[in-house]
Amino acid sequence: MAILTVRHITTYHYKRPVGFGEHRMMLRPRDDDDQKVLEAELEIWPKPSHIYWTRDRFGNHVATARFAERASELRFESTIRVDHAPADFPASAIKDFARTLPFSYAEEDGPGIERFIAPLYPHPEVDRWATGFLREDGSADTGALLVDMTQTIRRAFRHGARHEKGIQAPVRTLELASGSCRDVAVLMIAALRSLGLAARFVSGYLHLGDDDDDCLTGGNTHAWVQVYVPGPGWVDFDPSSGMVGNQNLVRLAVVDEPQDAIPLQGAWIGSASDHLAMRVAVKVSAAANVGAASGVPAAARR
Incomplete structure (x- = not known):
């Protein structure tokens, strides 16, 4: 058994404040026989006006966010901790x-x-x-x-x-x-x-x-x-x-x-020239213990 911690940050940059359409996220791992989610935290800036979770027909976790605010930056930060059991092919x-x-x-x-x-x-x-x-x-x-x-x-x-x-x-x-x-x-x-x-x-x-x-x-x-x-x-x-x-x-x-199976997809409202860049950063590490601090506000936990 190993405890793996994953931080996944996606940031969209715009020239000026733009509007945002609905965004669909698949950022919470599956709960399977060989991996169990111990903790999952999601922070989004600007804060969505509404976010709800469902499961698709394959049992995957899907989150959908809606926004009321305009902004020049849209940031998704997911931190998850998984109990992972390596398995070979017998x-x-x-x-x-x-x-x-x-x-x-x-x-x-x-x-x-x-x-x-x-x-x-x-x-x-x-x-x-x-x-x-x-x-x-x-x-x-x-x-x-x-x-x-x-x-x-x-x-x-x-x-x-x-x-x-x-x-x-x-x-x-x-x-x-x-x-x-x-x-x-x-x-x-x-x-x-x-x-x-x-x-x-x-x-x-x-x-x-x-x-x-x-x-x-x-x-x-x-x-x-x-x-x-x-x-x-x-x-x-x-x-x-x-x-x-x-x-x-x-x-x-x-x-x-x-x-x-796209991890993150959505729409924004503005001129084509407003979009400047999208940056994705991922860190997967073996955690020393389950109780380690994640650095993400507890209010975002699901």
């Missing part, structure tokens, strides 16, 4: 019927699994790339294929930030042999679904192991993949790092379509 726990591909999911694997098998950005080139992980007879060891695909993407693709909005089509990621974490995650999901495996998009944070708590480094917003494997259940695979399991990963949201 291939030996895979149920017998699912140890070799292809296989069909059983009814008891849960309702809604079909939505995570539905094709994502289908393309013949993606299908062809996916079948390259199969034996000549079209079969494969399920556990070995998942690990092989994760590590192949890590080795064969260039990884880096891509600042354009949206997701790069998987076939384009194949053509370029490069992409951001979200791009290679979507490629892996598209490939796995073409093979009949249930896979979903995960957004969250990556702990980089930097212990310097005085600066907002040592972490990143991140994207990776979860695959439903009969027996172990939902297992994390990070094609950007080649890692298998949830080590150093904190989940914010799981979705079937990546556009539904």
Whole structure:
């Protein structure tokens, strides 16, 4: 077990005071078997006129803020503390019927699994790339294929930030042999679904192991993949790092379509030239104890 603390600050700067439309936030991590939220605090400047919390159909926490004030700066500061239990991929726990591909999911694997098998950005080139992980007879060891695909993407693709909005089509990621974490995650999901495996998009944070708590480094917003494997259940695979399991990963949201997992989105009202900059800073650190001070007013706690 480890206690991870995440500070995530997003600041929008404008030339003059502007109005703000509704803003949707996915900044509170999920409560899953291997991670539990101990504390979640959110401070917003200027103060919203109204904020309410809901859960979407996947159980993700969603906050929506509305504003009455105009301002030249809009700032969101989220501080969360999570009890995190690292988990590997126990291939030996895979149920017998699912140890070799292809296989069909059983009814008891849960309702809604079909939505995570539905094709994502289908393309013949993606299908062809996916079948390259199969034996000549079209079969494969399920556990070995998942690990092989994760590590192949890590080795064969260039990884880096891509600042354009949206997701790069998987076939384009194949053509370029490069992409951001979200791009290679979507490629892996598209490939796995073409093979009949249930896979979903995960957004969250990556702990980089930097212990310097005085600066907002040592972490990143991140994207990776979860695959439903009969027996172990939902297992994390990070094609950007080649890692298998949830080590150093904190989940914010799981979705079937990546556009539904944007951490923060909203609108502002003014001239296009009023927008100056958006800055994002993230710090993920291993906390010494649960009671450590967070530096965020208790009034903002939920």
